[in-house]
Amino acid sequence: MKVKKQKRHRKSLTFYTACFGFHKPYRVLCDGTFVHHLVANRITPADTALANILSSPVKLYTTSCVLAELKRLGKSYSEALEAAKNLIIARCEHDKCVRADSCITEVVGENNSEHFFVASQDADLRKKLEEVPGVPLIFGLRNALFLESPSAFQKEYVKTSEEGRLHMTNKEYQIFRERAMNRLAAGEADNSNTEIVENKDSEDPIASAQAIKRSITSRNKIGIKDRPQFKRKRAKGPNPLSCKKKKSREDQKETKGDNTAKRSRKRKRSRKGQMSAEASS
Template identity: 85%
Template structure:
């Protein structure tokens, strides 16, 4: 179960960090119910308990309205009040103290620009905050803490943002059209014709986009390259100095014939006779 819990928490953290820009160290905004739950279940120190869930260092925050509410609850919440005084007090613009749930919703705002994790045991407050994009929620069950998975509203909000990024806005479209006109401004007849068609179809964005496509195709016909073309690396020939020269077949055949001829031909050796006997016979006669 611990492995499943850790993997689920990891998925929710990646969702909020990737889609809403949460960064370390994480800020956790605690209300009185959550602080009281930590003290009753002896989950102290609170920063280490929350750091184990979020696998990072944590800064704990609260508000003046939360502290005032804990004062009003009496002696049963005195330990929670002492512990809450040790937390960092987040700024809330209330001259008179308001209920804790209202104060936290106003501090979070519409988009949670301060990137707060909200820790609360109040189910009604958590349901309200699930309808605000980019608000991760933490709650406790006995001696364990849990990070809620993103709600259906938050997932749909992220999907709509991704779809908007896929399409151009009106301002982006106008900037793109102006830049295309400046690039295509020249002395060619094709460019002048495309500018006339764009001016005619300025009211219709689809027709003007088609005109820009036509102008780009005409530009490519002229011979202007839109993208740099790189030469492909081809296999190089081997180093001629490291390779032996190939012998032709004719040279090989000639060398073989010479070897065979040398082996068949017999050497004629001349016998050198001594002429001493001949000279002695001549003298005796």
């Protein structure tokens, strides 16, 4: 069961990182219900527990509205309030404190530009955030934590956005059309200029050659190639070392004989031995 859970979490993480640009360390926005669940089930330290799920170091955030709501709930949530005070406070633009669920939805926004993971035990809040693209949701069940798989809305949003990227927008089509018309107009103007020069200087061969060169250069500026530019692969000759003739047996014997003749050396006798033999005689 644990292996299946890890595979499911890994699949969800790859979806959010590839499609929405989430990066490490992940940022987790916690509401009061989630903090209270961690304290009640003694899931401590919270950052290591969440890091085990996401396989990455995490930063835990909350908002000032969540802290105010925990304070209003009284002594039963005092431990959760003390634990929430240790978290990083995300900026929310509320002069007066509002409900925690509405505050979190405003912090997340329309497209979750801050790349927050939202951790909450509020089922209604999680259902509401499923309709926002790129919002991963975390919840607790007894003493275990889970990362929800992407909703059908988020998968459909990614699919439609990918299809939209494949086609031109109206603005891109207009820019492309204007550039194409400008290139065609420039090409027609250059061709008309070359025809006028050729008619005037038809008698002078040097001037006509210069006009042809100008037309070719003008075409190359537009990006039109007169001929396909590629290099033919020429047939290479055989390796000269592989073409060496093999030596016959007679040649090998001759070479061996020459080597032995070179190696044989005459023994030189010392003159001292000859002198001693003559003296004894």
